[in-house]
Amino acid sequence: MLAHAGVDRYALAERVMLLPTSMAERLEARYARLWARVGRLLVDVRRDARALWLRGYEEEAEDRWARRLPWHAPEEVSAEPEEGLHTPVPALEPQWLSALVEVHGGAPSDAALDMALACLEDEGLFGCEAALALTRWRVWPRARRARVSRERLAQRARAVFGRFPELAARAAVAWVRATGRAAEGELLLALREGLLHPDADVRFECALCLRDEEGLLAAEEATDLERAAEARRALAEVGSVRLLARMASRGDADFAITVLRRLPTQAPPGTLSALLAVSDRVEGSLAEALHAWAQARPFAELSAEERALWADWALARLARLPAEDALRFLGWAAADSGAHAVEETRAFVSAVAESLAREPPSRRASRFPDLAFSRFLTLVDAEDARWLHTWVHEAPCTEPLLAAVLSLPSRARWGEALAPAQGARLLMALWAGAGRERLLAPLAKAVRAWSGGGQQGVFIGVVWERFQAHPDERADLLVAFAPWRTALWERQQAAEPDAVVSFQTWWPVDAPEQLPSHVDALVREAPLEDLSRRLPPVWSAAEARVDAWPRCTSLAVSSAAAVLSGGVRRGVDALDADAEHFLSWFPGFRERVLAASPTSSEQGDSRDFLGDIEVDVRLMREQLERKRQREDQAREDALRRMVEASRQRDLERQRELMARQVEAAPPRLDVELTPPRAPLVLLNPGGPLEPLDMEVCFPEGRLRTLLDYTRLLKSLSVNNDAMAVFEAHGLSVATWTSEATAWGALLTRRMELALRFGALFQGPWA
Structure with a gap:
């Protein structure tokens, strides 16, 4: 109190002795009132300190509060005890001690862990105890994630190591974890001595830091499941073969999963067989954990022995797992491009197939x-x-x-x-x-x-x-x-270069609405001389499709008819027969189009295209009619020329005959002598006659029928005496000329009569 009043610390003792009695009593009363509050605080400190490792918390708390109490406060100011200790100057020591006790328990709350991390800032016992508590094996992973100050932690661990020899092993553990380095010298000696410590937890901590296999194997058999799991993790990290043997013989799923999570990439020999042995006897076959571990090494890079073990496991176990697991393992086994050539990959493919088949x-x-x-x-x-x-x-x-x-x-x-x-x-x-x-x-x-x-x-x-x-x-x-x-x-x-073959191949199998496009491809660019070969398949296709698809078929026929009409109008004689066939075929097709009902897909097109086809029909018919007229006229002209030529030849023959007769006649005296005539050759048709041969064309003439006219001309061609022939038929040169002219005109008008005349004249005569 005197120090707070400004008295020099070296003069405190003398100053106390010189205090008046009344002043001493007042100061002592004030001290008693404030220290009573500290006494209640020390009760909590004393209770919690018994659960901690370090000693001297009560004395340290006294010293801390002796410096912190408001000794200078006036006497008349009174307040509740808690106000003097907690409100103006909060009492953190009980909270720190309570948090440290909870952290030492191994499962602290987040608030307790934060309090312990804050306590680490203290320079005294609280900071040292925090260093020991935060580095316990159950707590250290969380403290490390909380980004504890490793440098301060190492300093506090060193302080404990120097001040408390009985806690040297535990302080060495804290230093190793804080620095992440291997212990050396006296720290290493402390850890080795800690392997024989009476406290099982200290022995385990030292074994963890030293990676001592014997100590860890002993902890692995402990009844504390959490400690056993931590020991397995540590042993797995160093690749303990003895741990793998234990796992293969009696390990369960938790055992194997714990080991799998810490196994190094280059696992010791026998690791895979031990893991697969556990997989064979546990539910789920450790699929997820095995897959996570296996991904560290590509399947194609494994040894042949390891791939064979995986393949056997895939066929025996993976095929019975959910398809999700099987597909995941196949992804690993086939991830490398070289895996396609690995025979064992087939086992994973078969396992996936069987697994999917069971779903x-x-x-x-x-x-x-x-x-x-x-x-x-x-x-x-x-x-x-x-x-x-x-x-x-x-x-x-x-x-x-x-x-x-x-x-x-x-x-x-x-x-x-x-x-x-x-x-x-x-x-x-x-x-x-x-x-x-x-x-x-x-x-x-x-x-x-x-x-x-x-x-x-x-x-x-x-x-x-x-x-x-x-x-x-x-x-x-x-x-x-x-x-x-x-x-x-x-x-x-x-x-297939042949368009007809392509058309015949496709139209029966293609969609009916595609028939117009097939017909268009067949005839649109076709050579005119090849149309006669291409058109008949179109009519056949139309016959087959018209009843079910009238409008599509009509459109197809319209395309072909347009091309045919164009060829006919260009005067391609080879298409006349096709045009005649189409003209005779179209009426029936037209009736079928009108009678059929369009399909639903044809409803959008209101046209049946018959009008377009009929235009081409009219054009073809007119063209064919004009061509027939020209041919008839040509035939008439040819026949007329033939008859005229024949008549001219007959007249010439008659004149020559008469001239020869005049020259051959002897000179006339008083009596005219008539030279003897050659016998007349009479002819009859050698073939069958037709009604047209006997039709009376000139009732009042001498050559009344076609047979009479043809016989006369035939007789003139085989007899030299034209006059005798005329006389035999009752004709003179004048009447012959008249009737021949009439017959020539008649044959020009009547084509069928002219055709029969040619056939009769060229036929056999007897």
Whole structure:
């Protein structure tokens, strides 16, 4: 109190002796009143200090409060005890001690841990006790995460080591944990002596710092499960073979998981067999922990013995685990590009297939969008593909499985060179076999939804090969892969130069609404000389489709008719027969179009295109009629020229004959002598006669019928005496000229009579 009043510390004793009695009594009364409050505080300090390692907290608290109490306060100021100690100057010692006791217990609350960290700032016993408490093995992980001041912690540990020899081992533990360095010299000696300490917790702490296998193995058998687990972790970090042997013989799931989390990357020999031995006898097979540990080393880099152990485990245990675990392990086994060549990887693929097969379809379908399942698809072979064929016919699995197969090239970041071809192979594997009709709609939907970019060509290639090799599947292929129809058609044209063959191949299997495009491709750019070969397949296709698809078929026929009409109007004679056939065929086709009801997909087009076809029909008919008229006129002109030439030849022959007769006649005397005539040759037709031959054309003439006219001309051609022939038929030169002119005009008008005349004249005569 005198010191607070400003008295020099060296004069305190003399000053006390000189105090007047009354003053001494007043000061003593004030001291007693304040120190009573400290006494109550020391009760709490004394109670908590018994649970701590260091001693002297009561004396330290007295010294601290002797310096902190308000001795200078006036006497008349009175307050409750707690106010003097807690409100103006809060009493932290009880709180610190309580927090340190809780931290020493090993499971402190966050508030207690924060209080202990704050206590570490104290220069006295509280800071040293905090260093010991915060570095206990149960507390140190949390203190380290709280970013404790390691430098101050090491200082406090050194202070304990120097002041309290009985706690040297525990102080050495605190220093090792604070610095993270191995102990040396007297600290190392203290830790080794601590291995024989009577306190089991101190022995364990020293064994942890020294990584002493014997001490840790002893702790591993302790009834304290938390201490046993910490010992296993420490032994696992150093790769204790004896620990692995214990785990293999009697370890449970917790034992194995604890070890797995601390095993080094280069685990000691026998680690894998010990872990798999535990996996074989515990539920869940340690799948998650094993996978986390296995990822440290790629499967392809393991030794052949280790890969064989993993493969056996995959077939025996992994196949019975959930598909999520199986897919995760397959991802590890096939992660490296070299794993595709590792034979043992096949075991993981088979395990995934069996694991997926055991799941309900709905759960199995939920796996298909995952990247892990895409990796599985990349590695599936023909044997495992049978599962895919089974799953694709299950309602929940159909669409997601088809989408996974189609998207395989774009999703697989491993084995990029293999993914497109593998996806195409799997697609055809799903396509082949029974039940294909149930896949058409889902597959068409998946193809429309997938944008494969540059990878589409591989899929289109296998579809095209299937299209060529299996004619009975072509219609289904064009339905399922409708978005690729154009690409398939281009391949058809490149592979088959004959347009008729391509048309005959496609129109029966393609969608009915595509018939106009097929017909257009067949006839639009066709050479005119080849149209006669290309048009009949069009009419046959129209006959087959008109009743069900009248408007599409009518449009197709309209395209072909327009091309045919154009060729006919250009004067291509080879198309006349095709035009005649079409003109006779079209009326029946027209009636069928009018009688048929358009399909729902045709309702949007209100035209039946018959009007367009009828325009081409009229143009073709007019062109053919004009051509016939020109041909008839040409034939009439030719016949007229022939008759005129024949008549001219007859007249010339008659004049020559008469001239020869005049020259040959002897000179006339008084009596005219008549030279003898050659016998007249009479002719009759050698073939059958027709009614047209006997038709009376000139009732009043001598040559009344075609037979009479033809016989006269035939007789003139075989007899030299034209006059005798005329006389035999009752004609003179004048009457012959008149009737020949009349017959020439008649034959020009009547084409059938002219044709019969030619046939009769050229036929046999007897």
